[in-house]
Amino acid sequence: MPEGHTLYRLARTIDAHFAGRAVSASSPQGRFAEAAALLDGTVLRGAESYGKHLFVDFEGDRQVHVHLGLCGKFAVSDGEAREPTGQVRLRLVAPGGDGRPPAYGDLRGATACELMTREQQRVLVDRLGPDPLRADADWTRAWQRVVRSRAPVGGLLMDQSVLAGVGNVYRAEVLFRHRVDPLRPGNTLRRGTFEQIWNDLVLLLADGVRRGRIVTLEDQVLAVEAALGRGEVPRLTERSSSVYKQAGMPCPVCGSKVRTQVVAGRNLFWCGRCQRRR
DNA sequence: GGCGCATGCTCAG
DNA sequence: TGAGCCTGCGCCC
Numbered sequence: 001m002p003e004g005h006t007l008y009r010l011a012r013t014i015d016a017h018f019a020g021r022a023v024s025a026s027s028p029q030g031r032f033a034e035a036a037a038l039l040d041g042t043v044l045r046g047a048e049s050y051g052k053h054l055f056v057d058f059e060g061d062r063q064v065h066v067h068l069g070l071c072g073k074f075a076v077s078d079g080e081a082r083e084p085t086g087q088v089r090l091r092l093v094a095p096g097g098d099g100r101p102p103a104y105g106d107l108r109g110a111t112a113c114e115l116m117t118r119e120q121q122r123v124l125v126d127r128l129g130p131d132p133l134r135a136d137a138d139w140t141r142a143w144q145r146v147v148r149s150r151a152p153v154g155g156l157l158m159d160q161s162v163l164a165g166v167g168n169v170y171r172a173e174v175l176f177r178h179r180v181d182p183l184r185p186g187n188t189l190r191r192g193t194f195e196q197i198w199n200d201l202v203l204l205l206a207d208g209v210r211r212g213r214i215v216t217l218e219d220q221v222l223a224v225e226a227a228l229g230r231g232e233v234p235r236l237t238e239r240s241s242s243v244y245k246q247a248g249m250p251c252p253v254c255g256s257k258v259r260t261q262v263v264a265g266r267n268l269f270w271c272g273r274c275q276r277r278r
Numbered sequence: 279g280g281c282g283c284a285t286g287c288t289c290a291g
Numbered sequence: 292t293g294a295g296c297c298t299g300c301g302c303c304c
């Protein structure tokens with residue numbers, strides 16, 4: 001499920017299976033057929049993510065830009081490619097025989113799959129805020145946007161021009177972890193609080209890359225269990241998140257019911273009692 | 279089998 | 292602000 005960690009992991013997986021190999025490219029579904037024909041038989045140089053965007057670099061300055069959107073998937077497997085099923089927008093195949101095992105990858109359901117030049121890629125990336133997964137990210141760029149905005153911080157964290165790679169899960173969870181009210185205007189947040197949020201996002205996204213899924217609750221569970229010394233909070237250990245999708249469930253810290261509200265078309269979750277910090 | 283929903287985003291109004 | 296789009300899944304009948 002695609003927040004920034006998914007794309008980072010995907011870029012590494014594509015690198016591991018295809019980098020430096022001549023690949024065959026096709027579009028069984030047909031919607032990427034012309035571009036796939038241009039790529040077919042050329043060398044895939046590598047893959048890179050920036051926020052929720054994936055760029056696959058082919059020789060001849062051809063970049064495949066992929067955005068998975070809400071329900072896109074790029075499934076990469078070892079072995080001989082099977083007959084494609086369903087709507088496969090882009091299929092990459094490395095047939096083997098080059099001293100490496102065969103591999104293939106199928107892209108489905110993506111919001112964006114398009115060919116661009118390195119220059120077009122640069123323009124696109126320039127519109128994005130810093131990505132916590134990138135070593136060269138400058139968090140103060142994001143802070144400058146936050147501190148000048150009256151928009152709720154819960155919305156700002158999801159704004160990809162402010163911060164790249166954070167989605168609905170990470171924004172809810174990181175605000176909970178730092179006890180910040182998601183509805184608080186950005187310009188009322190303290191710089192030190194935002195710096196802590198950023199540093200936590202760096203850790204959380206890196207953890208998401210390692211695990212292949214988002215887990216933000218574990219330390220909270222341990223804290224509650226230590227404090228209570230009894231299994232009083234129901235279903236807590238089944239959770240991987242503290243507030244995300246936990247509407248009506250007890251807050252793992254104070255036990256009051258997790259609240260939810262649609263903000264900018266997306267479901268926001270938070271604890272009204274714990275999250276009051278500036 | 280139909281429906282609604284989902285970790286996203288764009289565009290019209 | 293709401294509709295639309297991409298696909299898959301779980302739920303309900």
